[in-house]
Amino acid sequence: MSYQHPPAVRRVLESLVPVVCPPEAVALGLTAAIVDHVALTMSAVPPLFRRGLVLGLTTYDLAAMVWPAARGRRAHRLPPELAERWFERWERGLTPVERELTHAVGQLLKFGCYEQPAMLARLGYTPQAWIEQVTRRRLQVYGDDIRRAEAAIVAPDPLRPPVRRPRTEVG
Amino acid sequence: MVALPRPAVAQGAVPDRVFTRDTLRGDTVLDADVVIVGSGAGGATLAAELAEAGLDVVMIEEGRYWTTRDFTAQASAMTRQLYRDGGASMAIGDPPVMFQEGRAVGGSTVINGGMSWRTPERILERWRREAGLEHIEAPDMEAHFARVERRIHVRHQDPETVGRDNELLKRGADAKGWKVIPNLRNQVHCAGSNNCAFGCPTGAKQSALVSYVPRALHFGARLLSDVKVERILLHGKRAIGVAGRVVGEGERPGPRVTVRAKLVVAACGAIQTPALLARSGVRSPSGRLGHNLSLHPNVKLVATFDEPVRGWEGVHQAYQVREFEGEGLLFAAVNIPPAVIAMTSHERGAALGALMDAYDRTVIAGMLCEDTATGRVRTINGRPQAFYQLAQFDADKLVRGVALLAELLFAAGARSIITPFAGVPTLRSGDDTRLLYAHPIPRSAMEVVTVHMMGTAAMGADRTRAVTDGHGLVHDAERLMVCDASLFPTPIGVNPMETIMALATRSAAHVLDNLERFS
Structure with missing residues (x-):
């Protein structure tokens, strides 16, 4: 089981760490480790689910370009406030696809975040x-x-x- | 019969008669009296019973052979090792229900909480009445339950291992005047490491891995791990063996494995068993194969207390609150690791951080709901996919159960409670439980999980309504048996392991009493 994020997917996930994970995860410099952990988890899930996530994250990234507030930028290039708003739009999206994608990606990032020894040490x-x-x-x-x-x-x-x-x- | 090489692995790591992908290097053909697909509660129990009687038994397990020393508290690593699909299996529906299946030698008994309860008498009576099953009522099953309980050491927990989270649950139940009972668990002086879901690191939990599997091996059974059975071999309607492939590194299919046998048993759980039968071309005259999926929808509450709880210190589920058993609701304290709590929380960002900072002061309480709806396992391109729609009646029951459990936790001293319902604000007092009834909670807002999948190859006397007979033998097929929770005609309202084991013991007795049919 070996899965590596495509570079574009990795960039999206890195941009989502500050949106989904607690601020201290970013402050502790755990972004790359969390995204690596997501890859590890994705290596174990069914291939169809994995392909769906990759496709969904790519769509999430590109779709931001047609959002007026983004001014033509991809999601991973949005400043923090807009990144938050874009994620929230998908969280409350009209289609189940948007909602399920943010739900699943959120779960993967949160799981990866609280598997980091530095985060567990904070909790005692x-x-x-x-x-x-x-x-x-x-x-x-x-x-x-x-x-x-x-x-x-x-x-x-x-x-x-x-x-x-x-x-x-x-x- | 083709001779198998001795395992070429480190001394003591893998017992004799266990063959893994490290030793199954070429195509293999074996003959046996009985081949059993799956090594969990059903498969291992049946294997031990038949091997002890002198039958030549081969167990086949898709997962790896891990030992007690491999089990740690690293949730992520253990999930990838021990759970099918990394624990990310999902039943499609509203809401989607995440479910977990063990994929290792010992099956789901390696990752369950060790709760060992007999099938309630009302359920056995219902099976007799509705499915027409004979000799299934409590007096008939007594000897089978007792035999299982001896084998897996079913007993109460040593008192010094009960952790603070369970004490608080009991305190809440006592304050409410509700019935709370000590759990019966399959354990030999469980140390209270609270790592049940990731493999017992002390070997105290008597999972099939450390009880029935070694017993079966001792009496001559062989175990092929890392082998995925692709299909049951049929000659007309008679099952004559199984064919599969070794699961290699990176899930790559390896050499072929064929086992020819006089009796073929599918014991791979209520999700995989119907798929195995379906992709093998087994047709049930009832048309019910894969139908009738029930799964004990389960939700969790996170309650924060002022005092330190350190829920990971002490046994998993020392007590069960049985006050609402008649309504099909059971409550228990079920500490789970931070990563899993974070993952299932609806919070994110700073709010998630605030929730998790209180982790050592939280009690995580879970609720099991005996469901009324049924779903279905469809086989798509040979793979099972579960579909399940939570009934509105059951959704209402979940809301009521969460409200009751919240009342209990506030009575125990909780300061705040996060519900499993997205959009429902954090509860701050017992009065807040009314918020749960203020507006209808959509099913899509419910975070529902399960580990109890049942009923997809149900037993019944009538071949036009059931997939198997009362002993798990598939109607309209020969020498083909099912031996797992697929057999349950209805959900049972309690943890299913002991029921599966008792039914396997009963099926073994039936085979031994009718050996001429299987020779």
């Missing part, structure tokens, strides 16, 4: 440390029970004898 979100702590405690307190349960996984069932001799050789 430290699950891995917690996992390591409780894993140790579990083994210390319940080690014997756990070993018994593991043995039971492969213990034969006395109530249901085999109808045939169990297989021992494979392949």
Whole structure:
């Protein structure tokens, strides 16, 4: 699974980071990392969905040129205030295509934003440390029970004898 | 039979009898008594039961073989590894419903919350009455449920692992005087790492990956992972095997795999199973294959408290609020990682930042709704596509459920609550729940997700109305069985894993009692 944004799509996504993500994401210099993460996520989604997003973002970019306020500029070249207004127009668009595109792109960017370690650190979100702590405690307190349960996984069932001799050789 | 090479992977990483794309390097043809497509709740359970009885069983899994040590709290990486389509599967409708399917050895049991509930008696009675199923009522199912519960260690949580988010949920329910019960989960001293949805990093959750799959392997079953079954091989109406391709790096199709068997079982879930049957040319005289999709629409509320909650510290869903079970509504605390909260939030920009800054003080509460509408899985170019239209009755039920859950959270001390409805302002007090009824909330404004897809190859005695018989054997076909949540004639109103496993246990007993039909 490898997907790379076409350059034009990458430019649009970079221009949308300040619109969708919190200001601190931009302040922390995470724009490129967030857009990279979107590519990673898009590598896992169905190809049809991926192609739709690429087409939709290209349309979003070009369609701005016929919006009078943009004065012929593509969406990724709009100043912040106009970029915000253009996104909002699509968010509240008359067609489901506009609304679904901004919804999906927003989801991808927000997901990518809050997967950045710097953003998670701001929240004090430290699950891995917690996992390591409780894993140790579990083994210390319940080690014997756990070993018994593991043995039971492969213990034969006395109530249901085999109808045939169990297989021992494979392949 | 073609001999398979031993896995050429690191010692201990992959057990004997598990063959992956690293070892399936050439075209492979195998013979077996039973071939099972899917290694989740249905497939793994059936495999273990039949292998223990001495049958030669081959399980085929499209996803990879991951082990406990591979599971971390990195939501993005785990989602790409363990979920089909990176978790971005969508049922088309109003609203679109995002759904998740596991795609790994162990299936969706690897990524579920571990809730283990028997099918409610009223549901089993309904199946008997409406689908004409025999020997399906609670007394008939007792032995099957008990057997499953022993295998996967169904029990209550050790009290020290209950986190603050669940304590607050219980406090709210108690304050309202509502029925709240400790959850039953398949776990051996669950540590409370709250990472269930991304694979249990301690191995405590007894998913199929660490229970039924190793049991099946121990008793001689073989498991081919990284193999996508393209079609069931048919000779007339008789299923005689399956054909597929190894899923290579980058999803590229690799060598061909053919397994010939006396019994073929589709156990790949309510979305993939009807597609597999359809693209194999299986026709149901009922015309109902792929129909009858129900999915327990699920919505989430984000409640902010003054006190630290740190919802990631403690078990996932220690309690369920059952006060409104009769209306088909269940509530639970379901902590989910920041990236997923942000993604499903309607906020953006600075407002999103403000919401997320309170993440360590939030309780995320979810609601399961027993739905009345049904959707459909269509097979388009061999791929399944789900369609589902939320019924207005169910949409109204979601609004009522959100209002009730908001009342509970305010009673627990919440300061503000964000609803799953776009356009509804943040609720600041219990009185604000009236806002939910002030104007009709359009279905398109609802953020609905699900992990419970059911019913697309439903059981029933009447071959003109159901796809399979009461044991999952496909009507009007021979030696072809379905063994997953596709079988449910109706939604069940509780988490479906144990029902799937119990039905698989029951189907295994049926096969063993009628072996002459499958020899």
